[in-house]
Amino acid sequence: MDIAEILSYGFMQRALLAGSLIAVLCAVLGCFLVLRRLSLIGDGLAHVTFGSVALALLLKFYAASALFVSLPVVMLCSLGILKLTERARVTGDAAIGIVSSLGIAIGVILASLGGGFTADLFSYLFGNILAISRAEVLLAVVLCATVLLLVTFFYHELVAITFNEELARISGIRTGRISSLLVLLTALTVVLAMKLVGIMLISALLILPSSAALQLARGFRTTLLLAALLGVIAVIGGTFASVMLNIPTGATIVLLNFMIFGLACFGKRLLAQE
Amino acid sequence: MPPVIDVKGLYCRYGATHVLSDITFRVEDGDYVGIVGPNGSGKSTLVRALLGLSSRDEGEIGLFGVPLSEFEDWQQIGYLPQHFNLFTSNFPATVTEVVRLGLLSGKRFPRRISRADTARIDDILEYMGVQDLRRRRIGQLSGGQQQRVLLARAMVNQPRLLILDEPTAALDPETRDRFYSLLAEVNRERNTTILLVTHDSATIGSCASKLLYLDKRLVFYGTFREFCVSSAMTNHFGELAQHQICRLH
Amino acid sequence: MTAFRWRVMLLLAAACLVFFTGCSRETTSGPAATNRLQVVTTLFPLYDFARAIAGNRAEVRLLLPPGSEPHTFEPKPEDILAINRAALFVYTNRFMEPWAEDLVKGVPRDRLTVVDASTGLVLLDAAAGHDHGHGAMEEGHHDEPSGKDPHIWLDLTNAQAMVDTILAGFVARDPANRDYYAANAAAYKGKLADLDRRYKATLGTCKNRTLLHAGHAAFAYLARRYGITYVSATGVAADAQTTPSRMAELVKRVRALKLQYNFSEELVSPRVAETIATETGARILRLHAAHNISKDDLAAGVTFLDLMEKNLAALATGLQCRQ
Known part of the structure; x- marks a missing residue:
């Protein structure tokens, strides 16, 4: 199918626009998360979302309104992951594992107590990049603007706690609050963006563009910008590739993301050899 | 003028193990204190307690006359933690960006970097002799270069107190000596009070003005002259060791 | 999403294994709660067919909780117990409930009759997102050549055949009530046939x-x-x-x-x-x-x-x- 024609469809325009916005968002947050060894937090919070669905069911929040239960639950759990790493001498990956398996277990028990679902709530919480509504594009714009604004506002503090938390503390930075801000923004992004593009894509967009940028960039600011750029390239390139090859879009974007990461690793070696 | 550091009756424990017991000492403005002692003697715990990074069980700590719990004037203090370069080797930050982080303590929210700040970064990099590296990634530098950059980060606010925890551990002897003379210069020219933790008691005598010997408690605190003539220390260390420390002074 | 549903399932499977090995010994020796025929069905259509046949002489249980996705079912200890107490287990086919055969593997066949409700029906190939037209097939791609489309009950003639298959299971386990079950099944099939005629007429x-x-x-x-x-x-x-x-x-x-x-x-x-x-x-x-x-x-x-x-x-x- 030719590109001009496929671009005339609204769902494609929305996929490219909302997808790019989410890619930027995830890439920027991803840089901080990967460096703080919390890269799997996207995956972990998706598991928690599973648990929260059961709670939504028990509280009789059906269909799309399940979000109003999932969002606060997932945000709380993101703080839980943070507290585990700070207080209990647990590493980031273990903390994510602990919270996410707890989330699933509680979800399974609640679902069983509730005696079944009223609808396939998963289908409401996990979206598809080809089926983004106009309202959801607006949501992506607002989400992206909010997160990027906050990240810009707290840029130096975020870099400082990522560089070294103790040094940040004795620079008078309230490290607890800044870390909380980071994981809360991540939780917000995971839940809302998952509703738009699905969990696989969120997880990939959080880790891959930032990891690729970390291979190449020298400074922090350039890493953030490069990660955002690579994320957008992957979304746009992957979407077009999926049109040409007639394969599912989300998975194609993930694959392209991986290829970009591979090239970045290769490119780093070339740079090092010079 | 209140003492730069004032510690009274400090006790620190990890679980049931006493790491530090009954530590009392004062550091005055312009002092250059070398903190020495065997491995596990609580040197790092002491400086971390001074900065509020590890908890204390008992005792009072004052910084510039203010109790630690109320202390907020962090731009007066520059800190270079132990083994720091191990954590930074993969961190995506240029030399300028790392030094810029040192400016944050002098700012209130929302923290913004001004043109004057950029000039200060350039000045300190030049002072440290690493101005040519400012656009390099921190992890690509040699150990000695990294330490200079991190010292620049600690000093960019022109702090009155500089605390360094084994800054020379990873350096070769020549680089180490250059680093020590740089610190001595900072102490002399800028009147910066320095607290230097080192396991290297043989060389400390060449630069520090005071010696703090720690072995889970305070074994000795005073000037080198006092140390070298103290018969208690001769009994404690033996004549040979005492002489070795005093030789370079 | 699938990947983590699988993970959820594994977690549960592990939990159930513990419960199952712990509980089964005590309960399988005890007699069933009532003397009526105990029937366990997986999905709702089978449940509905079976309860129509059962009338008040057999107890029919729906295994899958409402709203759950049949491909990745999560059995509770109670479900395992119910299967162990049952004499008849009805499932749609191995494409719909790939886990069903594993679930009943441990129960001897002399105690439990397992009914594959699709027996005797021709299953359509599972075409991946393409046209399924009666004589109007435009595209011939079949991305899952080995897979079959399991949603057989949505053809009302299939539904009638499924009722017969399930009835045979009832009769094999409870021959004393043969005539009662047969009459119920016939009545239900009548309703299905009637609806099928109205579908034909309207559509x-x-x-x-x-x-x-x-x-x-x-x-x-x-x-x-x-x-x-x-x-x-x-x-x-x-x-x-x-x-x-x-x-x-x-x-x-x-x-x-x-x-x-x-x-x-x-x-x-x-x-x-x-x-x-x-x-x-x-x-x-x-x-x-x-x-x-x-x-x-x-x-x-x-x-x-x-x-x-x-x-x-x-x-x-x-x-x-x-x-």
């Missing part, structure tokens, strides 16, 4: 013969039975993802055929249907695939026939048939 008059379903291909049997061209966004697998070209084709199809409605499945988020609606202006109608009934419907006593009545009404509107 024979439609202005439009394309059922455009913005979801996973569950309604191929229904479409084939009533001579309707069936177009779906994705293949039979419940969590398959569609491609941009497929979406564009659906949109083009709606425009070319001037379809006024596109269909979405009940209980599932209609986001793909909404996307097509935004693109084309075609409104959305919901069809019920019946294997996944909501908790409220189950509590309200809704039957398979009720769901299929509703489907007929939706189809009549959506395909512009004379009613």
Whole structure:
């Protein structure tokens, strides 16, 4: 199918626009998360979302309104992951594992107590990049603007706690609050963006563009910008590739993301050899 | 003028193990204190307690006359933690960006970097002799270069107190000596009070003005002259060791 | 999403294994709660067929909790116990409930009769997101050549055959009540046949013969039975993802055929249907695939026939048939 024609469809325009916005968002947050060894937090919070669905069911929040239960639950759990790493001498990956398996277990028990679902709530919480509504594009714009604004506002503090938390503390930075801000923004992004593009894509967009940028960039600011750029390239390139090859879009974007990461690793070696 | 550091009756424990017991000492403005002692003697715990990074069980700590719990004037203090370069080797930050982080303590929210700040970064990099590296990634530098950059980060606010925890551990002897003379210069020219933790008691005598010997408690605190003539220390260390420390002074 | 549902399932399977090995010894030796025939069914259509046959002389239990996805079922210890107490276990087929055979493997066949309700029926190939047309196949891709479409009950003649298969199971286990069960089955089949005639009559008059379903291909049997061209966004697998070209084709199809409605499945988020609606202006109608009934419907006593009545009404509107 030719590109001009496929671009005339609204769902494609929305996929490219909302997808790019989410890619930027995830890439920027991803840089901080990967460096703080919390890269799997996207995956972990998706598991928690599973648990929260059961709670939504028990509280009789059906269909799309399940979000109003999932969002606060997932945000709380993101703080839980943070507290585990700070207080209990647990590493980031273990903390994510602990919270996410707890989330699933509680979800399974609640679902069983509730005696079944009223609808396939998963289908409401996990979206598809080809089926983004106009309202959801607006949501992506607002989400992206909010997160990027906050990240810009707290840029130096975020870099400082990522560089070294103790040094940040004795620079008078309230490290607890800044870390909380980071994981809360991540939780917000995971839940809302998952509703738009699905969990696989969120997880990939959080880790891959930032990891690729970390291979190449020298400074922090350039890493953030490069990660955002690579994320957008992957979304746009992957979407077009999926049109040409007639394969599912989300998975194609993930694959392209991986290829970009591979090239970045290769490119780093070339740079090092010079 | 209140003492730069004032510690009274400090006790620190990890679980049931006493790491530090009954530590009392004062550091005055312009002092250059070398903190020495065997491995596990609580040197790092002491400086971390001074900065509020590890908890204390008992005792009072004052910084510039203010109790630690109320202390907020962090731009007066520059800190270079132990083994720091191990954590930074993969961190995506240029030399300028790392030094810029040192400016944050002098700012209130929302923290913004001004043109004057950029000039200060350039000045300190030049002072440290690493101005040519400012656009390099921190992890690509040699150990000695990294330490200079991190010292620049600690000093960019022109702090009155500089605390360094084994800054020379990873350096070769020549680089180490250059680093020590740089610190001595900072102490002399800028009147910066320095607290230097080192396991290297043989060389400390060449630069520090005071010696703090720690072995889970305070074994000795005073000037080198006092140390070298103290018969208690001769009994404690033996004549040979005492002489070795005093030789370079 | 699939990946982590699998992980959830594994977690549960592990938990159940513990419970199962712990509990089974004590309970299997004890007698069943009542002397009536105990029947366990997996999905709602089977449950509905079986309870119609059972009347008040057998106890029928629906294994899958309402709203759960049948491909990745999570059994509770109680479910395992129920299967151990039961004399009859009815499932749809190995494509719908791939876990079913494993679940009953441990129970000796002399104590439990296992009924594959699709016995004797021809299963359609599972085409991945392409047209299933009665004589109107335009595309021949079959991405899952080995897979079969499990949604057999949506063809009402299949449903009647399934009733017979299940009846045979009842009779084998409880021959004393043979005539009672047979009479119930005959009555139920009569209702199915009657509904089938009304489907034929109504759907024979439609202005439009394309059922455009913005979801996973569950309604191929229904479409084939009533001579309707069936177009779906994705293949039979419940969590398959569609491609941009497929979406564009659906949109083009709606425009070319001037379809006024596109269909979405009940209980599932209609986001793909909404996307097509935004693109084309075609409104959305919901069809019920019946294997996944909501908790409220189950509590309200809704039957398979009720769901299929509703489907007929939706189809009549959506395909512009004379009613």
